[in-house]
Amino acid sequence: MTAYIVRRIWQMIPTLAGVILFVFFLFKYFGGDPAEILGGLLATPEQIEAIREQLGLNRPVLDQLWIFLKQIVTFDWGRSWATSEAVRNIFATRLPATLTVMLPILGLEVALAIPLALGVAYVRGTLTDRAIMVLTTVALSISFLVYVIVGQWLFGFYLGWFPVQGWSDSFVVNLTRYAVLPILLAVMVGLAPQLRLYRSFFLDEIGHDYVRTARAKGLTEKRILLKHVLRNAMIPILTNVAIVLPGVFVGSFLIEVFFSIPGLGREVLLAVNRSDYPVIQAVTIYLAALTMVINLIADVLYKIVDPRVVLK
Amino acid sequence: MSAILPTPGDAAPTTRSPGVWRSAWMRLRQDRVGMVSLAVVCAFVLLILASALGLVAGDWQREIGVPYAPPTMLGPDRAQTQQIIETPKGPPIDLSDVDPLAPRYAEWKERAAKFQTTEIHKADTLPLGGDRLGRNVLAKAIKGAQISIFVGVFAALLATLIGTVLGAVGGYAGGRTGDFLEWVYNVFTSIPDILLIFAFAAVFGRGIETVVLILGLAGWTGMYRQVRAEYMKHRTREYVRAAEAIGVSHLARMFVHILPNASHVILVRLSLLVVGFIKAEVILSFLGLGVPVEQVSWGTMLAEANVELILGKWWQLAAATAFMATFVTAFSLLTDALRDALDPKLR
Numbered sequence: 001m002t003a004y005i006v007r008r009i010w011q012m013i014p015t016l017a018g019v020i021l022f023v024f025f026l027f028k029y030f031g032g033d034p035a036e037i038l039g040g041l042l043a044t045p046e047q048i049e050a051i052r053e054q055l056g057l058n059r060p061v062l063d064q065l066w067i068f069l070k071q072i073v074t075f076d077w078g079r080s081w082a083t084s085e086a087v088r089n090i091f092a093t094r095l096p097a098t099l100t101v102m103l104p105i106l107g108l109e110v111a112l113a114i115p116l117a118l119g120v121a122y123v124r125g126t127l128t129d130r131a132i133m134v135l136t137t138v139a140l141s142i143s144f145l146v147y148v149i150v151g152q153w154l155f156g157f158y159l160g161w162f163p164v165q166g167w168s169d170s171f172v173v174n175l176t177r178y179a180v181l182p183i184l185l186a187v188m189v190g191l192a193p194q195l196r197l198y199r200s201f202f203l204d205e206i207g208h209d210y211v212r213t214a215r216a217k218g219l220t221e222k223r224i225l226l227k228h229v230l231r232n233a234m235i236p237i238l239t240n241v242a243i244v245l246p247g248v249f250v251g252s253f254l255i256e257v258f259f260s261i262p263g264l265g266r267e268v269l270l271a272v273n274r275s276d277y278p279v280i281q282a283v284t285i286y287l288a289a290l291t292m293v294i295n296l297i298a299d300v301l302y303k304i305v306d307p308r309v310v311l312k
Numbered sequence: 313m314s315a316i317l318p319t320p321g322d323a324a325p326t327t328r329s330p331g332v333w334r335s336a337w338m339r340l341r342q343d344r345v346g347m348v349s350l351a352v353v354c355a356f357v358l359l360i361l362a363s364a365l366g367l368v369a370g371d372w373q374r375e376i377g378v379p380y381a382p383p384t385m386l387g388p389d390r391a392q393t394q395q396i397i398e399t400p401k402g403p404p405i406d407l408s409d410v411d412p413l414a415p416r417y418a419e420w421k422e423r424a425a426k427f428q429t430t431e432i433h434k435a436d437t438l439p440l441g442g443d444r445l446g447r448n449v450l451a452k453a454i455k456g457a458q459i460s461i462f463v464g465v466f467a468a469l470l471a472t473l474i475g476t477v478l479g480a481v482g483g484y485a486g487g488r489t490g491d492f493l494e495w496v497y498n499v500f501t502s503i504p505d506i507l508l509i510f511a512f513a514a515v516f517g518r519g520i521e522t523v524v525l526i527l528g529l530a531g532w533t534g535m536y537r538q539v540r541a542e543y544m545k546h547r548t549r550e551y552v553r554a555a556e557a558i559g560v561s562h563l564a565r566m567f568v569h570i571l572p573n574a575s576h577v578i579l580v581r582l583s584l585l586v587v588g589f590i591k592a593e594v595i596l597s598f599l600g601l602g603v604p605v606e607q608v609s610w611g612t613m614l615a616e617a618n619v620e621l622i623l624g625k626w627w628q629l630a631a632a633t634a635f636m637a638t639f640v641t642a643f644s645l646l647t648d649a650l651r652d653a654l655d656p657k658l659r
Binding site: 014015016018019022023026027030031137138140141142143144145146149150153157246247250253254257268269271272273275277280281283284287288291292 | 495496498499502503504506507508510511512513514515516591594595598599600601610611614617618621622629633636637639640641644645
């Protein structure tokens with residue numbers, strides 16, 4: 001196991017190097033001139049030259065890459081070009097808000113989708129099953145935006161059950177007051193695709209031999225589903241959770257924009273609009289690294305969930 | 313012995329078995345849901361062709377109605393009564409002896425008569441209502457369909473092109489080249505999709521072509537993976553070896569011999585991409601990273617609708633949603649039907 005983990009971490013290095021090179025060259029050769037973005041419209045040529053000097057833009061490409069690497073390793077990205085806030089500080093202050101919204105969303109989605117999908121798989125092939133499948137197809141075809149626009153208007157503005165938007169300094173107030181409507185809306189929207197996916201996982205498992213054996217020895221359908229199928233379907237479900245988990249950190253950007261939640265997703269979007277390159281670069285690289293680590297943890301978890309899995 | 317085996321020359325003409333596309337079409341014909349969705353998709357294609365040629369919705373930017381003209385079926389807005397000042401009663405008082413401007417009224421009237429003013433009648437109601445400027449929401453929704461579907465289809469084609477070429481090379485060649493492409497794939501998939509899109513958007517700027525480019529560059533990985541798997545499977549098949557034996561070049565083997573055998577996989581994945589990219593375009597345009605202001609897409613309509621809803625003007629939201637939901641549902645159902653028709657093993 002340890003050897004496996006060490007080898008996997010070793011294998012991450014080329015990929016991470018690729019991500020770093022990709023981000024570096026993308027912004028270097030396709031992005032605008034940082035000195036002109038920083039200097040603004042009124043900067044004199046001398047000022048622009050001074051900024052170039054300060055950022056090391058006049059040095060050879062390899063030197064610049066070295067500076068970039070140092071920034072990544074030391075977590076020192078300097079200051080945001082737009083607000084002069086330290087990039088490190090942006091991470092530290094925006095992430096809690098994002099997690100306050102996203103973790104409950106992910107948890108509720110999985111917790112609701114598993115029993116619902118099991119129920120649908122239990123009645124598979126019936127009219128109920130087909131009706132739910134058609135309903136989810138239609139639900140999926142409506143843009144996420146529409147649900148949020150209508151939901152915010154209906155529950156926040158028209159019925160007045162929740163605040164339309166806002167955020168406070170207290171975690172408890174946020175979770176019980178401001179985050180409720182965003183969480184409810186996101187779960188309602190996210191449930192349809194999760195339900196479809198989990199149903200297909202369960203149906204895959206139902207086709208296996210061990211289910212036939214279990215039926216042959218006279219187990220009830222309910223017991224087969226809850227005891228045998230559910231356990232085996234946990235592997236694809238776990239994979240799926242691992243795939244969506246990195247999205248937890250920025251995935252809520254639409255929710256954050258609509259509800260004025262000062263989270264990381266909204267910050268990245270603002271950074272894109274302001275051409276605030278350090279913020280975008282930092283988020284991209286660290287999240288890519290995080291994604292790799294989460295994938296590794298998921299692979300190790302398979303081994304724990306399913307002893308048949310051999311880690312190579 | 314020779315009496316039993318028929319000589320090739322006088323064999324009875326065998327009936328040719330239908331090809332893969334023909335039999336898939338026959339299976340699709342059996343699928344009622346698939347045929348209905350195909351009809352809906354074809355109707356949309358005709359609509360956006362007409363719109364692209366300027367036959368319909370060419371005048372979406374003209375302000376033909378009153379601001380926020382309601383849909384025709386609701387009837388016009390009640391005239392707002394704003395009578396704060398009472399209308400004076402009694403005979404009008406002649407002020408011309410104290411009015412300092414009085415001597416010039418006749419002159420001004422004469423000068424004003426030289427200019428022709430045409431009274432533009434603005435419609436009180438429009439078929440699906442009007443927006444803030446009184447533009448026809450129906451025309452906007454049609455024009456928006458053109459832009460959104462155009463972006464979705466072309467971005468999907470770009471992603472398919474990148475994914476297919478890289479997947480074919482990676483799966484067919486293997487070795488160093490294959491490893492290198494796997495590395496590129498790993499790099500792209502380790503960056504969360506939305507960040508990849510944002511990073512490209514930060515660098516490339518705005519515009520329809522840019523959205524196509526961004527989505528295509530960010531979305532090719534799934535296609536690459538699947539095409540690569542197909543090529544690895546086919547690479548060692550007999551028909552490819554046979555082609556090699558008669559001296560067919562690598563390039564011809566890849567794209568003339570193997571590609572048709574992987575094309576059904578590509579087609580299904582392509583239509584999945586179209587749906588995903590249309591949704592992505594709507595979100596990008598809503599955020600202001602997509603189509604520019606002088607053009608309309610379903611996303612920019614939704615961005616306007618967000619503010620309008622608070623004023624109680626719901627029709628633009630409803631129109632954009634209905635158009636998009638109809639097309640995307642039909643296209644998704646068609647994709648499912650296509651997959652069933654092209655790959656009967658999956659059923």
